[in-house]
Amino acid sequence: MGGGMETNKNRFIEDWATNRENLEINFRWTRRNLALVGIFGVVVPIMVYKGIVKEFHMQDDDAGRPRRKFFF
Secondary structure, X not given: OOOOOOOOOOHHHHHHHHHHHOHHHHOOOOHXXXXXXXXXXXXXXXXXXXXXXXXXXXXXXXXXXXXXXXXX
């Protein structure tokens, strides 16, 4: 019923899929990779955490409660 419906493979898509499947083999640490890991793996989570803690402190101050103690 489904015969005769062959598709043409896109070479670029196939190359991308092959590289994606073998990423852990082909990966190399570069300055750019280290910078991205440093920014998005360390700096951004710390900044988000500090923003959340600041919001909790502002709510505590507005309600007249003592500030809660957090990790940072």
